[in-house]
Amino acid sequence: MNAALGTAFGAVGLLALAGSLLVGAPYAQLRGEGAPAGLRPYTAEAARGREAYMALGCIYCHSQQPRDPRQAPDAERGWGRPSVPADYAYDHPHLLGTMRTGPDLFNIGARQPSRDWHLLHLYDPRAVVPGSIMPAHRFLFDVGGAAGPEDVVVNLPGGGTAVARPEALDLVAYLLSLDHTYPVAPAEGSVP
Amino acid sequence: MNDTLARLLALCFLVAVVGLLGLVWAVSRRQFTHLAAGARVIFGPGEEGRAEDPVAPSPALLQRSLGVPPPAASPPADVADRTRADRSSRGPVLWFVVSAVVWLLLGSLLGVLASVKMHWPEVLDASVYTTFGRVRPLHLNIIAYGWLSMAGVGVALWLLPRLLRTPLRGGRWAVAGALVWNVGMVLGVAALLTGHTEGVEWLEFPWQIDLFFVVGGALAGVPLLLTLQHRRVEHLYVSTWYIIAALVWFPILFVVANVPGVHFGVEHALVNWWFAHNVLGLWFTPMSLAAAYYLIPKIVGRPIHSYQLSLLAFWALALFYSQVGVHHLIGGPVPTWVVTLSIVTSVAMCVPVLATAVNLHFTAFDRLAALRHSPTLRFVVLGAMMYTVASVQGSLHALRSLNTLTHFTHYTVAHAHLGAYGFNTFVFFGAVYFLMPRITGAEWPWPRLVSAHFALVVAGFAVYVVFLSIGGLLQGAAMLDASRPFMESVEVTLPYLLARSVGGTLMTLGHVVFAAHVGGILWAASRRRAAAATSMAPAAQEVLS
Numbered sequence: 001m002n003a004a005l006g007t008a009f010g011a012v013g014l015l016a017l018a019g020s021l022l023v024g025a026p027y028a029q030l031r032g033e034g035a036p037a038g039l040r041p042y043t044a045e046a047a048r049g050r051e052a053y054m055a056l057g058c059i060y061c062h063s064q065q066p067r068d069p070r071q072a073p074d075a076e077r078g079w080g081r082p083s084v085p086a087d088y089a090y091d092h093p094h095l096l097g098t099m100r101t102g103p104d105l106f107n108i109g110a111r112q113p114s115r116d117w118h119l120l121h122l123y124d125p126r127a128v129v130p131g132s133i134m135p136a137h138r139f140l141f142d143v144g145g146a147a148g149p150e151d152v153v154v155n156l157p158g159g160g161t162a163v164a165r166p167e168a169l170d171l172v173a174y175l176l177s178l179d180h181t182y183p184v185a186p187a188e189g190s191v192p
Numbered sequence: 193m194n195d196t197l198a199r200l201l202a203l204c205f206l207v208a209v210v211g212l213l214g215l216v217w218a219v220s221r222r223q224f225t226h227l228a229a230g231a232r233v234i235f236g237p238g239e240e241g242r243a244e245d246p247v248a249p250s251p252a253l254l255q256r257s258l259g260v261p262p263p264a265a266s267p268p269a270d271v272a273d274r275t276r277a278d279r280s281s282r283g284p285v286l287w288f289v290v291s292a293v294v295w296l297l298l299g300s301l302l303g304v305l306a307s308v309k310m311h312w313p314e315v316l317d318a319s320v321y322t323t324f325g326r327v328r329p330l331h332l333n334i335i336a337y338g339w340l341s342m343a344g345v346g347v348a349l350w351l352l353p354r355l356l357r358t359p360l361r362g363g364r365w366a367v368a369g370a371l372v373w374n375v376g377m378v379l380g381v382a383a384l385l386t387g388h389t390e391g392v393e394w395l396e397f398p399w400q401i402d403l404f405f406v407v408g409g410a411l412a413g414v415p416l417l418l419t420l421q422h423r424r425v426e427h428l429y430v431s432t433w434y435i436i437a438a439l440v441w442f443p444i445l446f447v448v449a450n451v452p453g454v455h456f457g458v459e460h461a462l463v464n465w466w467f468a469h470n471v472l473g474l475w476f477t478p479m480s481l482a483a484a485y486y487l488i489p490k491i492v493g494r495p496i497h498s499y500q501l502s503l504l505a506f507w508a509l510a511l512f513y514s515q516v517g518v519h520h521l522i523g524g525p526v527p528t529w530v531v532t533l534s535i536v537t538s539v540a541m542c543v544p545v546l547a548t549a550v551n552l553h554f555t556a557f558d559r560l561a562a563l564r565h566s567p568t569l570r571f572v573v574l575g576a577m578m579y580t581v582a583s584v585q586g587s588l589h590a591l592r593s594l595n596t597l598t599h600f601t602h603y604t605v606a607h608a609h610l611g612a613y614g615f616n617t618f619v620f621f622g623a624v625y626f627l628m629p630r631i632t633g634a635e636w637p638w639p640r641l642v643s644a645h646f647a648l649v650v651a652g653f654a655v656y657v658v659f660l661s662i663g664g665l666l667q668g669a670a671m672l673d674a675s676r677p678f679m680e681s682v683e684v685t686l687p688y689l690l691a692r693s694v695g696g697t698l699m700t701l702g703h704v705v706f707a708a709h710v711g712g713i714l715w716a717a718s719r720r721r722a723a724a725a726t727s728m729a730p731a732a733q734e735v736l737s
């Protein structure tokens with residue numbers, strides 16, 4: 001059994017080393033990090049919207065982590081200053097994302113503060129941005145029925161209206177809450 | 193951070209690197225020559241020089257292509273040994289491999305759907321169940337946990353009794369494991385379809401469902417322990433090291449990354465990508481290497497080129513691969529030193545990769561004529577080549593300068609397929625072709641389909657990777673130029689995304705051919721068993737049961 005045990009122990013040992021370096025040490029380093037003064041916790045509505053963002057898989061096309069201007073022109077595109085760990089203090093789970101099939105959304109609430117824009121864009125992205133390959137999310141709206149007085153109505157470009165379902169409103173509330181334009185101290189050693 | 197802790201860890205890392213350098217030195221000074229005998233444990237006495245591929249259309253031509261005189265017939269004891277080994281693993285291997293093939297089909301179809309949606313977003317966009325954000329994680333999870341994981345375990349269960357020269361013990365535990373794992377898969381698919389996701393890439397299945405994978409995986413691991421205890425070999429062959437390591441690595445990773453309520457904010461992103469890359473590096477890759485280290489020598493009838501080198505490659509992989517994950521977050525809001533560490537280890541991955549490349553390729557190098565006559569070898573050698581390519585590419589684009597261009601683009605997706613498809617999947621295809629006739633006692637019914645499968649997946653895969661890589665680079669260049677509107681980075685990729693759909697469709701057609709053929713051999717095997725049962729000849733039953 002010796003050789004087999006040796007292999008197993010060696011394998012576990014090296015994995016433990018890697019785990020403590022890549023996960024354990026940053027865990028200790030980042031745990032004490034408080035939220036910046038300018039960052040507010042999610043409202044109940046935005047938190048529900050965040051769940052919708054996960055359930056609809058927006059993360060597979062959108063990142064939430066602007067890079068340093070010395071590395072890439074993310075700020076010039078209006079995506080915001082480089083993010084720091086404290087910006088994510090309320091984020092469980094993290095939604096950093098690794099694809100930019102669509103733009104970074106970390107500051108979409110500041111860049112595009114109009115609820116109506118977002119609703120129409122979700123209903124039919126190509127009505128707002130010709131050539132967009134973002135999926136339409138018409139299933140978040142009711143079309144054709146009469147709108148009640150409380151309902152949020154989207155006026156469609158071709159005429160007609162759609163009523164935003166609660167999930168759509170939550171999702172937009174989340175998008176509008178993505179505003180990290182408050183100042184922070186630059187991250188430790190943040191050389192790109 | 194706690195400074196003492198940091199110093200301690202840095203020290204550990206240094207010690208490990210020094211240990212590795214010591215190993216390099218020892219290997220270069222030929223300190224391990226006694227080990228070389230270990231390379232021969234997969235051959236019976238006098239078996240070297242014999243080509244073996246149950247799929248070869250003409251075994252005689254394959255044998256001749258090696259250019260060495262064939263040895264006398266294998267000693268009957270060795271043949272009987274292997275027959276017994278294969279028979280003992282039959283049930284569990286069939287469960288895992290056949291399930292894997294079913295998941296492969298489903299996963300590929302969803303891959304094509306996800307791909308098509310990227311250039312024709314109107315396709316099936318009316319329902320939430322078929323929106324891109326649902327289809328895409330379904331594709332990945334079905335492929336990763338249904339196809340690659342189950343195929344890997346199936347191949348490992350088949351290899352173990354051959355490597356340890358003793359029948360598989362506790363196969364029933366593994367059958368139970370396959371059932372539980374499949375239940376987990378079905379529940380997981382249902383959860384993702386209905387939007388119940390953890391929201392973290394590669395870890396989407398809700399943690400309650402993860403328990404099925406923990407239990408199923410543990411059950412599948414039982415035969416490893418039992419069979420190891422009964423082993424009848426002096427030396428553990430290199431494939432066995434990889435199997436042992438993979439079977440201890442994956443459960444640890446899976447539990448650490450999935451445990452609910454512990455991870456937070458940016459730290460969660462670190463765990464996420466540490467896990468995601470290790471699924472590839474410490475789970476699929478060791479299983480595929482175990483298969484390649486067995487199949488290539490077996491098919492060309494010659495021990496691995498340098499056994500000492502494989503020792504070095506194994507430990508270097510264990511040290512470096514486990515630390516590369518954070519290269520997925522270069523430029524992200526994570527502590528710089530962690531990123532730097534991952535970049536350094538990513539580049540250091542060249543050591544095990546090149547060592548493995550030298551080893552596997554030199555074993556087959558002057559017997560490449562065998563490629564013409566051995567379909568299995570074609571799959572496995574091509575897979576081994578893709579391992580080299582994908583890994584060197586990975587080391588390169590972990591460098592900050594290149595990563596700035598490729599990060600966040602389709603180039604990364606092309607790279608992922610180069611690894612998970614070009615390497616892991618190709619090797620598993622080869623292994624399945626080799627093992628199915630051995631465990632079922634039947635022949636592949638339509639040998640031409642093997643060539644059709646090969647042609648389809650190679651052509652499709654080439655289109656996929658070449659075009660998507662180019663598209664990704666153009667996308668990255670467009671995005672880095674702030675004077676070009678963002679939409680240009682979308683428009684520039686469209687023809688390449690279309691090409692990816694074409695390539696993916698060819699691959700999927702290849703998978704349909706493959707699955708049909710697997711169905712065919714199962715049918716042939718059941719007919720043989722039925723015939724043997726009705727003829728009531730005890731001798732025949734003994735042979736075929």
Ligand code: HEM
Pocket residue numbers: 060099296299300301303304305306307328331332335339340602604605608609612613617692693695696697699700
């Ligand atoms: C066994 C075969 C396959 C394997 C092992 C595989 C593996 C993977 C992996 C690992 C990813 C994640 C990539 C990342 O996160 O960077 C992925 C994504 C993807 N795969 Fe596959 N895949 C396979 C077959 C296919 C096929 C046949 C298609 C059809 C075109 C396909 C299309 C896609 C698409 C569209 C994505 C999502 C990319 C994105 O989000 O931008 N895959 N696959």
